Amino acid sequence: MIINHLRKVKIEKNSFGKFHKSSTGSLWVNLASAAFSAGNGSLLILTGCSSGIGLAVASRLAKDELRRFKVVATMRDLEKRGPLEKVAGDSINKTLEIKQLDACCEASIRECVNSLPDRRVDVLVNNAGVGMIGPLECQNMSDMKELFDTNFFGLVRLVKEVLPDMKRRQSGHVVVMSSVMGIQGLLFNDVYSASKFAVEGFCESLAVQAMKFNIKTTLVEPGPVVSEFERKVYEDATKMDLSGTDEETARIFREIYLPYSKKVFASLGQTSEEVAEVNNSSSDHPRTPPLRHQTNRLYMPMTTLKHADPTGRLPLDTFYKMIFKHDGVFNATLTLLRILQRSTRKT
Ligand SMILES: NC(=O)c1ccc[n+]([C@@H]2O[C@H](COP(=O)([O-])OP(=O)(O)OC[C@H]3O[C@@H](n4cnc5c(N)ncnc54)[C@H](OP(=O)(O)O)[C@@H]3O)[C@@H](O)[C@H]2O)c1
Numbered sequence: 073m074i075i076n077h078l079r080k081v082k083i084e085k086n087s088f089g090k091f092h093k094s095s096t097g098s099l100w101v102n103l104a105s106a107a108f109s110a111g112n113g114s115l116l117i118l119t120g121c122s123s124g125i126g127l128a129v130a131s132r133l134a135k136d137e138l139r140r141f142k143v144v145a146t147m148r149d150l151e152k153r154g155p156l157e158k159v160a161g162d163s164i165n166k167t168l169e170i171k172q173l174d175a176c177c178e179a180s181i182r183e184c185v186n187s188l189p190d191r192r193v194d195v196l197v198n199n200a201g202v203g204m205i206g207p208l209e210c211q212n213m214s215d216m217k218e219l220f221d222t223n224f225f226g227l228v229r230l231v232k233e234v235l236p237d238m239k240r241r242q243s244g245h246v247v248v249m250s251s252v253m254g255i256q257g258l259l260f261n262d263v264y265s266a267s268k269f270a271v272e273g274f275c276e277s278l279a280v281q282a283m284k285f286n287i288k289t290t291l292v293e294p295g296p297v298v299s300e301f302e303r304k305v306y307e308d309a310t311k312m313d314l315s316g317t318d319e320e321t322a323r324i325f326r327e328i329y330l331p332y333s334k335k336v337f338a339s340l341g342q343t344s345e346e347v348a349e350v351n352n353s354s355s356d357h358p359r360t361p362p363l364r365h366q367t368n369r370l371y372m373p374m375t376t377l378k379h380a381d382p383t384g385r386l387p388l389d390t391f392y393k394m395i396f397k398h399d400g401v402f403n404a405t406l407t408l409l410r411i412l413q414r415s416t417r418k419t
Pocket residue numbers: 119120121122123124125126147148149152173174175176199200201202203222226249250251252293294295296297298299300301302304344
């Protein structure tokens with residue numbers, strides 16, 4: 073199935089003459105379409121810009137040659153502004169401004185939005201998020217609630233703050249960093265995946281009402297992305313006390329899941345810059361951005377399984393067999409994908 077899908081991966085040429093893997097559109101394209109409807113100099117507020125995807129998206133949009141965005145890049149701890157200042161360079165205080173915002177604190181969200189001229193937000197990019205992996209029995213309830221407080225309630229707080237003004241203006245775009253794990257659950261990612269399912273359900277429900285007010289909604293669904301996120305979850309996993317679970321579960325986590333997961337990141341992982349991919353061809357700017365946007369075509373065969381069988385047996389059986397029965401096939405497939413990923417990057 074994966075091989076069949078690979079045959080269908082199209083390599084296309086973008087407007088800069090560079091080749092890139094065809095995707096369902098880029099995050100850039102979705103944001104640019106928002107700028108078209110809001111006019112140039114659209115105010116875009118982005119959360120979680122101290123590292124990874126948020127940092128890459130903020131600096132790329134701030135450097136837009138057409139200056140379509142005024143980017144308000146936020147982070148909860150301004151002490152961490154160094155890497156963004158470095159990559160944003162000349163854009164600082166021209167097309168990019170850095171502000172404090174903690175997605176878990178309503179007062180900090182309100183203060184940030186109140187500091188904007190007329191409180192105007194044309195595009196909200198909700199990116200802040202945290203991960204968590206491991207056997208459920210080894211995770212405590214307060215850590216799980218904290219994760220939901222950031223990944224799900226953080227989004228809810230932000231939308232509550234900007235939606236009324238967007239409705240009044242009859243324009244706006246809410247872009248949310250979800251994940252392929254918001255479509256399909258994954259072994260030992262129970263709580264993280266549940267938080268992204270919550271995000272997906274929330275956005276899908278809200279999107280219909282938003283449409284009535286000419287507000288667009290887009291869920292960006294990356295597969296594995298090599299960022300601080302990956303480093304942090306593996307660091308936590310290494311320190312994790314596995315005595316709370318049985319020996320077999322601990323063995324599966326340590327000896328099967330962790331090595332597999334690292335291989336998946338090495339084979340399929342995108343960079344944050346790839347997620348924030350730039351494609352400046354005007355013909356690629358849809359006025360109606362998609363509700364869902366998966367950034368990694370190589371991961372799509374996995375998510376497609378979900379839609380191929382409404383009973384849910386197909387993805388369950390496939391994941392089970394790949395992990396516990398046919399690990400040789402799984403490893404060979406990952407090697408093939410790694411080669412494909414490298415060759416598309418070189419061209
Ligand atoms: N990496 C992946 O494999 C992957 C795949 C699919 C989806 N995603 C999603 O992509 C988003 C960005 O992840 P990333 O890969 O770029 O990871 P990252 O490098 O760890 O970035 C996460 C960002 O969120 C911030 N953050 C965490 N809690 C916050 C809070 N309460 N308020 C404000 N900011 C907060 C972090 O700030 P601090 O530096 O202060 O912690 C950091 O700036 C997340 O929503 C994640 O779920 C990631």
